[in-house]
Amino acid sequence: MASKLEQLREMTTVVADTGDIDAVRALKPVDCTTNPTIVLKALGTPAFAGAFDEALAWGRRQGGSSTGVANAVADRLAVSVGSALAELVPGRVSTEVDADLSFDIEASVERGRRIIADYEERGVPRERVLIKLAATWEGIRAAEILQKEGIDCNLTLIFNRTQAIACADAGVFLISPFVGRIMDWYAKSTGKTYTAEEDPGVLSVRSIYDYFKSNGIRTVVMGASFRNVGEIEALAGCDRLTISPALLSELAASEGPLERRLSPERAEKIEPIALDEASFRWAMNEDAMATEKLAEGIRSFAKDLRSLRGLVEERLAERPAA
Template identity: 65%
Template structure:
């Protein structure tokens, strides 16, 4: 019997959640996602030292103040990693807008446009890239602007139906609901363990998937942030799933049967009724959802902290000129 990874690929677009080229070559996903944490980890690996040095040397040549040269080096490195990844996957690579811009629509749009321009300068078209933006109200508005410009967006750090509906109504190409981080919050809050069928993260993604299919939204649902194989198996058939290398390896080693759980034709009878999300209702829904509010804020802080670590790593190199 084929591995569960091969079975999953037959029903879901499998995306590698890593910046490690070797892992991508080993598991042959269709797409690849990165974020500041993954770029930081990859940048610390000796194998990718040449990519770091290229970004540093490029930034040193820019006529910018020191702090802006460091920021430019980080941006250059993210796109350089993304460019290398496009050579290893046939589909899309996601590159993230700085987390500290999550509440600034205009600056998020400007940063996204610079990222796309850098990709295009290397001969990589917009159809190979997704711009990742946090699913704040301001981030969703930035995605709305970018989508109208033909720049496809991946709205990340998504923990609630309100975020998902707002993203779809903004025309976002893709959303990344964070399954494992939802589970983390509920385990801490309740002290309970959960099976796959009761896992709050799984339940959330199934609800979003059912809502989108029931109401004709074309936005892609890509489950993310998995803690175990059970979560992945419980979402088999979802539009896309982005999976870390360790779990991809477990799927590749397991040759048991994998049943399809989700499909557009069997969305179930429990799809939520259509809801409208304007700014006031969005902010109220988030206020009433402690999990979504806390995990969104925590995720932004963590990504911002890792971007800060990357800047701290690159700064002495950039300033050594």
């Protein structure tokens, strides 16, 4: 019998949530997603030593303040990781707009444009890239502008169906509703251990999927942030699932039938909801979990971005090798 990973590939586009080159070669995902945490980890491996040296050499040729140059080098490195992944996967690579721009529409749009320009300079067309933004109201508005310019976006840190609906209304190409982080919050809040069928994160993604499919919404639903293979199996059939190498390997080693749990034909009908900024912000205010996890996620990515920039600034200050 085919492994559960092979069976999953038959019903869902499998995406790797990693910057690990060796894992991508071995597991052969269609797409790859990255974030500042993944980029920082990838740049600590031998595979990206050359890219780090190239970016530092480029940075030393730039003018401006040391902080500004370090930030530009960090931006260049994020695209270096994405470009390396794009050579290995047939689909798309997601690269994240700086988390500290999550509440700045204009700056997010400009950063998204620069990411695309950097990829195109390296020979990676925009059709192979997704600009990843946090699903704040401002992030969604930035994505709406970028989508109209032909730049496809991946809206991340989605914890509430309201965020997903706002993304669909903005014409966003893809959304990443989180599973494990939702479950983490409820497990901590209630002290309960959840089965896959009870898992609040699984139920959240199913609700978003049903809303989109029953209303003819084309935005791709990509479940993310998994804690165990049970959550993945419970979402088999979702448009896409972005999965860590460890869980991909576990699925590859697992046998037994894998039941399709989501399909457009079986989507529960959910009436469409009209949203404006006030109703979006009120819905988020009423959902303590979504509000807390969105803020926590932005802070976490911003922290890792600061770590990357700090590392770059230290390396730039070193005397280059002769």
